[in-house]
Amino acid sequence: MRGGAQKRSAAARSERMLSDLAAAGLKLTAQRRAIVQRFAAEETHPTAQELYERLRGEFPGMSFATVYNTLDALTARGLSSTLRLGTAARFDPNIEPHHHAVCDGCGAVVDVPAETLAPKAGTVARLRAKASGFTVHRVERIYRGLCGRCEASRATQ
Amino acid sequence: MRGGAQKRSAAARSERMLSDLAAAGLKLTAQRRAIVQRFAAEETHPTAQELYERLRGEFPGMSFATVYNTLDALTARGLSSTLRLGTAARFDPNIEPHHHAVCDGCGAVVDVPAETLAPKAGTVARLRAKASGFTVHRVERIYRGLCGRCEASRATQ
DNA sequence: ATGAGTGCAAATGCTTTGCATCCTG
DNA sequence: CAGGATGCAAAGCATTTGCACTCAT
Numbered sequence A, B: 001m002r003g004g005a006q007k008r009s010a011a012a013r014s015e016r017m018l019s020d021l022a023a024a025g026l027k028l029t030a031q032r033r034a035i036v037q038r039f040a041a042e043e044t045h046p047t048a049q050e051l052y053e054r055l056r057g058e059f060p061g062m063s064f065a066t067v068y069n070t071l072d073a074l075t076a077r078g079l080s081s082t083l084r085l086g087t088a089a090r091f092d093p094n095i096e097p098h099h100h101a102v103c104d105g106c107g108a109v110v111d112v113p114a115e116t117l118a119p120k121a122g123t124v125a126r127l128r129a130k131a132s133g134f135t136v137h138r139v140e141r142i143y144r145g146l147c148g149r150c151e152a153s154r155a156t157q
Numbered sequence C: 001a002t003g004a005g006t007g008c009a010a011a012t013g014c015t016t017t018g019c020a021t022c023c024t025g
Numbered sequence D: 001c002a003g004g005a006t007g008c009a010a011a012g013c014a015t016t017t018g019c020a021c022t023c024a025t
Helices: A002-023 A030-040 A048-058 A064-076 A121-130 A148-155 B002-023 B030-040 B048-058 B064-076 B121-130 B148-155
Strands: A081-084 A089-092 A098-103 A109-113 A135-146 B081-084 B089-092 B098-103 B109-113 B135-146
Touching: A002 A030, A002 A064, A030 A048, A030 A064, A048 A064, A048 A089, A109 B121, A121 A135, A121 B109, A121 B135, A135 A148, A135 B121, B002 B030, B002 B064, B030 B048, B030 B064, B048 B064, B048 B089, B121 B135, B135 B148
Parallel strands: A098 A135, B098 B135
Antiparallel strands: A081 A089, A098 A109, A135 B135, B081 B089, B098 B109
16 A cells, blocks of 8 residues: 555656757667666655665665766756755655644654645745845745654653 | 844843753864854854855954854754754744744845744644554744745836 | 766865863952 | 863865766767
8 A cells, every 4th residue: 555655656656857968969878767666765855875775786886976967967857856854955856735844852853744835925024024125936844843653762762 | 223122032042052052061162153143143044065265254264164053053952943944944033932934035034023833733643544643842934935025026027 | 979977085274082281259 | 280171283974076988879
């Protein structure tokens, strides 16, 4: 069920990423296919390092620069977004509108589906008035708190 | 007027930071005083590098490590928060509840006052149910869009 | 065939750390 | 005067870049 659903969506993501890259005239090398396939299946917002290490296992000779290169190409086309929570950038293959919940205890990051990232009319007007004519295009939220596991372990201490 | 108000709030911030550090048993060295005073007056969410360079002008011999050390001490006491938008961390001396508007054009960051960062009851319940028992403590928002200046220059192009 | 893409390694940028010395409380 | 704080420099990560070689189109 859940595994199946994840597998299907990962496959769909992967396919979409590859076809979009091809449509943009980028070459589909064996490395790019491998990176995209692995990345599309990720649920944990990996850093470039993490992705690189996972890939090197099944694909020796994989280069760091190539991982960054491919992630950048995806990001430039809106097929990946970049999450900056700590020192290293985390890459997110989820292109449905969503926010993030970040655990203050263990640092885990969980996607929180949203209907839209578009600002409400009132927000647009308020920012235009109060933030030097700023025009909002989208609103990102970070929910900070404790994940179920950390909340439980705190209770028992 | 505006300059006066900024000066007063900067002085108040500075005073508050120093007294809190002292209350925590930290020594008030000349360097710490200088860093705190300069930082409290910042409106532009400086990086550690920027702050260091500004300080070195008026205070030769100032060390990088000391700047980080002091900013960390302030952050640990909730007197500064860390903003991670690009590669370098930006430090924010504003401890009133607020969100941030980030310009996609020039990268400028503007504070947007908020009444509270506390989540609404519905948000707490929703995340507990949908995000594996996650307990939200506060909600941060990033408004992405274009600042007045970038919006204007885009219109004329 | 041809130019984009790759691998490697070195460079760059930000942040942290170790240690001898200094100075606040 | 004791222990925290500083300055300096080196080490540690994350990320980017230069260049010769390879391969998808």
